[in-house]
Amino acid sequence: MIGAALLFVVTKGKTLLLLLSKFAAPLVSMAITVGAYALLSPLWFAVGLVLLIFVHELGHVWAAKRKGVPVSAPLFIPFIGALITMKRHPKDAVTEAYIAMGGPLLGTLGALLVYAAGHAWELPLLFVLANVGFILNLFNLVPIHPLDGGRIAAAVGRWLWLLGLVGGLGLIVWLRSWLLLLIWALFAWELYQRYVSRRGNKPLSIVGVYELPLDRVQMPDWFMPSSTHTRELSYTTYCRLTGEQLVQFDWTAMRFRGELELPVPAIVQGVQLVGAEQVDKGGGALLRLKVRVDYVKHDNDRYYVVSAATRWTYGAAYAGLAVFLIGMIWHIQQAQLAPPIR
Template sequence: MRRQTKPNRNEKWAPSAAGLFSIAGVKTLLQFLRLGKKSGALLSMAVATAIYMWFYQWEFALGVTLMVLVHELGHVAAARHKGIPVTAPFFIPFLGALIMLKRNPRDAETEAFVALGGPLLGTLGAFVSFLIGLATGEPLFYAIAYIGFTLNLINLLPIHPLDGGRIASSVTRWLWVAGALGGLVAVIFLHSILFFLLWALFVWDLISKYIVHRGKTTEYSFWGKIEVPFEQIPGENWMLIPFREREPLPYRTYSDLDGKQWVEIEWEEADVVHLIKMQEQGIIRSVVSTKVERRWRQTPKVVVLRYQIDYEPHEIENYYEVPDKIRWKFGISYGALALVLFVMLDIVQMMLNAQGGFLHSLRK
């Protein structure tokens, strides 16, 4: 027969504290982010929390989501301070979340500033959870803090597209080499296939950029299509029109005030101008039609032009030119934050071990 134990005072109000902590945090953070109209961000946040709840208790699941949200809030605040508009955070279960800059940074210093904002505020959020754990004696808050410190420490690895890789660009790009080696250790430690893929892509990009194609221009291509209904094509004998294939297409390109590059492709036979947003700034080398299809058996009937755009990514020549004073500033901040995270992880680990370990803290 199982012996029933009387719950102590902390056990009585710890769930209430977790609920109040979560509700107050969500309300404040969402109000700061103005996510009322960002249904996609809210939905992704809810889905991520629901998936975490499938594996863990709801207090821990919501706490993990809050740790991720606080981290992304740091990026949002830093980007707004630099006058860079951003999207609302989009949550990816077991990977964290991401925000997209609506305008590219003009230099490595700005990129590093925005990147450092996430781990800084994220570390503060994890520390708050740790303090609540000290005040209540509830190991659940230690577990949440442990996840928060771990996520922010992993993000400091000097690997693109992690925050550490972007901060390293303003300190010294040799840190990317250390990131390639340290990332391999992290892969072995985490046993994560997704992180391995991230690390492998980063290493391949380094080898490709600085060894294989060093000093050479690298061209990229992407493909798309233009669909035009038959009734919009000028002339009556559209079936007899010799649509050109594998020939250059007229185009023009320009950038708007937000730093986004656009390409207008002119399809003369169909009397259509198609507008495309480039994923990155680049020098357009060619725009070519690759194939034309007449889909007259479907409804509505359309003519499809498939095209290929070849371009060379544009890099600002002095992008990585950062004053020595700024390099030291980011270098010291980067190292100090990593040291704080290491120390706090060790302290939280000891607190959890004293109360039965990490998994024991998640039991209801």
């Protein structure tokens, strides 16, 4: 038995290490968040709250996978919540809304199961957790970017952003929430830059690092670039059918060709070699090249082009979910299953 276990560790050890490294940050952030909430509330409430948030984020991950958009694992932030980051910008507003909708839908289902368990086991703590879960998912439907409601509004109608901008102030006063105030302020600044000052397209850049075997380069030492060496590289840019925009570049003298995927639709301004160094690794000497792609974000006019039927579908789902959440919160309060939360 021990020998079989050791054989498994030896043969699968690399895979296990990769899995542990991938989920280490989410697990550590979950544990820290549970500990932070446990300082102000009972431990089991803190555990349940973090699990409800986790279910909400899994909804986003599931929806993103269905749309082929790569995302990070959920990262928890005490007293703020959790987030995932999209490694590639969605190709249109409908995809963005679909991914955003996944969180509140699965999160609401999770809170509903907790509510049902509260009835089955007659545990007041479960009703409290369900109530908090419904409130958190309703909060995320506020049409303010980057909350889920702000992203869903991209497919329903951007006029909802104006509603969120005005109604958000009322919510801030009523809830006295510094977090909502911060989100609202960032959202207002984003709208100002995009539609008023027209300065949203500031210069951006992304850097890639590439390694070439020195024996493949076959250049004399005096020709080798140094760490301060810079030069413009020729490039081409194209989009895959799935929406990703890529930049290909090359340095013919070094027999080097590289590629970078841009995180957002962009207009490429140039590609530049910004550094090079020789490094020794177990497999031999390598030439490490650092390449920077300069670009500005391109606002695709067709990004927000959504058919009327799709707008009505997402609008009905958005409104229906909000009404259901309000109804569940009102029911729990009226039945006095959980204390009011302000």
